[in-house]
Amino acid sequence: MAETPAAHHWTRLADAEPPIPLGPLDGRYRAAVAPLVDHLSEAALNRARVHVEVEWLIHLTETGAVPGAPTLTDAEKSYVRDVVAGFGPAEIAELAEIEAETLHDVKAVEYFLKRRLVRAPEVLGETSLPAASELVHIFCTSEDINNLSYALTIRSAMQDVWLPAAHRLAGAVADLARENATVPMLAHTHGQPATPVTLGKELAVSAHRLRRQLTRIEGDAYLGKINGATGTYGAHAVAVPGTDWQRVARTFVERLGLEWNPLTTQIESHDWQAELYADVARFNRILHNVATDVWTYISMGYFRQRLAAQGSTGSSTMPHKVNPIRFENAEANTEVANALLDNLSATLVTSRLQRDLTDSSTQRTIGVALGHSLVALSNVTRGLAGLDVDADAMARDLDANWEVLGEAVQSAMRAASVAGVPGMADPYERLKDLTRGQRVDGARMREFVSGLGLPDDVAARLLALTPAAYTGLAAQLVEHLDD
Numbered sequence: 001m002a003e004t005p006a007a008h009h010w011t012r013l014a015d016a017e018p019p020i021p022l023g024p025l026d027g028r029y030r031a032a033v034a035p036l037v038d039h040l041s042e043a044a045l046n047r048a049r050v051h052v053e054v055e056w057l058i059h060l061t062e063t064g065a066v067p068g069a070p071t072l073t074d075a076e077k078s079y080v081r082d083v084v085a086g087f088g089p090a091e092i093a094e095l096a097e098i099e100a101e102t103l104h105d106v107k108a109v110e111y112f113l114k115r116r117l118v119r120a121p122e123v124l125g126e127t128s129l130p131a132a133s134e135l136v137h138i139f140c141t142s143e144d145i146n147n148l149s150y151a152l153t154i155r156s157a158m159q160d161v162w163l164p165a166a167h168r169l170a171g172a173v174a175d176l177a178r179e180n181a182t183v184p185m186l187a188h189t190h191g192q193p194a195t196p197v198t199l200g201k202e203l204a205v206s207a208h209r210l211r212r213q214l215t216r217i218e219g220d221a222y223l224g225k226i227n228g229a230t231g232t233y234g235a236h237a238v239a240v241p242g243t244d245w246q247r248v249a250r251t252f253v254e255r256l257g258l259e260w261n262p263l264t265t266q267i268e269s270h271d272w273q274a275e276l277y278a279d280v281a282r283f284n285r286i287l288h289n290v291a292t293d294v295w296t297y298i299s300m301g302y303f304r305q306r307l308a309a310q311g312s313t314g315s316s317t318m319p320h321k322v323n324p325i326r327f328e329n330a331e332a333n334t335e336v337a338n339a340l341l342d343n344l345s346a347t348l349v350t351s352r353l354q355r356d357l358t359d360s361s362t363q364r365t366i367g368v369a370l371g372h373s374l375v376a377l378s379n380v381t382r383g384l385a386g387l388d389v390d391a392d393a394m395a396r397d398l399d400a401n402w403e404v405l406g407e408a409v410q411s412a413m414r415a416a417s418v419a420g421v422p423g424m425a426d427p428y429e430r431l432k433d434l435t436r437g438q439r440v441d442g443a444r445m446r447e448f449v450s451g452l453g454l455p456d457d458v459a460a461r462l463l464a465l466t467p468a469a470y471t472g473l474a475a476q477l478v479e480h481l482d483d
Contacts (some may be wrong), residue, residue, distance in 0.1 A: 057135050174203075196471050267351055295324050340375075
């Protein structure tokens with residue numbers, strides 16, 4: 001038997017430079033998710049940790065919480081804040097070297113910042129910053145720094161990256177709804193022809209659902225705490241008993257723009273994260289619904305795809321095809337995102353006794369979860385921009401399904417019966433006999449209506465009705481998007 005070349009003879013890709021991405025977010029989807037790097041990468045988390053340590057140092061000196069602590073000048077505050085502002089590749093590398101020695105990420109941040117305080121005289125001349133080095137990380141457990149850093153980076157990722165992308169998508173759906181508010185379309189309930197709607201009204205339903213979730217997400221809170229090893233301010237109260245440490249902690253958390261959580265174990269409980277991720281996952285599920293509905297409308301011919309907008313190749317073997325790849329990609333990425341978001345929501349609310357480290361690993365996937373959601377948002381937004389509405393295709397379907405007027409006719413008969421018109425008995429059953437399981441054309445429907453004995457005005461209204469005109473208040477309903 002011929003021997004197949006073994007994989008161990010192949011070039012070792014793990015040694016390639018620059019490093020080859022393992023996952024799609026840092027590979028083919030990099031352009032879509034790159035903005036998240038400034039917020040949810042490991043480097044961004046470390047920058048946020050430095051930021052929290054710097055602001056804690058400044059806060060302690062400004063509040064006089066620790067007797068004898070120096071009062072920092074504006075120049076000294078600017079110097080330590082510039083450590084955060086200038087945090088880049090060199091600082092990332094230096095911090096990694098320190099962590100290789102400490103084997104502890106937050107302790108490495110503490111030593112990194114203390115180095116900067118020791119070097120301050122090189123920039124400022126005479127300064128009290130070297131003497132303030134013991135204020136760095138004082139009274140803090142790692143989770144004091146981490147919970148605040150995660151809250152800050154998740155909030156900025158949501159506000160600066162994810163929410164703008166989500167609003168663009170919802171806006172694109174709403175714009176398409178307004179443009180097609182009056183375009184009649186055959187509805188399909190249970191996959192079967194049903195009472196007509198307008199394309200705009202159906203899109204408006206999706207836009208309204210997406211916007212409602214965005215309102216919830218924008219109202220979600222971001223909580224933080226800084227209260228020591230088990231949430232008791234134990235070291236604080238022993239070392240400096242004269243300070244109102246709850247006030248110091250609350251004002252610091254609020255200084256960062258977060259909501260203070262007064263009751264925690266060693267960790268901030270992460271309930272706010274679970275709430276946020278559940279809301280984002282719900283938005284993603286509605287987005288998934290939009291993608292599958294648009295995909296179906298494309299397959300029905302109600303939408304046409306512009307080839308240039310979708311990509312130059314539809315199928316590798318069937319040249320006639322333009323595949324709805326944007327919407328299929330969005331389906332997949334919302335599913336991956338929600339698998340992670342659901343896991344985060346379910347697991348982050350639990351911590352054994354006062355602390356375990358499961359959340360430390362779990363929270364590192366937040367960027368991956370939001371990254372896949374962002375890819376989906378990008379694809380649906382781009383996909384919608386490449387669609388043209390085929391009103392003629394919708395009109396043909398409507399004209400082929402006159403039986404959908406059965407609802408209108410039997411409802412008019414019921415109303416006439418209530419008004420005392422004779423001969424209106426069993427309207428539902430009579431229309432069922434006419435329409436169920438069979439096609440009815442315009443002539444047959446008008447013949448049926450003419451023989452019912454309806455009042456002249458009602459009969460005239462029904463005789464003038466067509467499937468394309470039977471859309472009720474659909475066009476007006478789209479106006480609720482501007483409520």
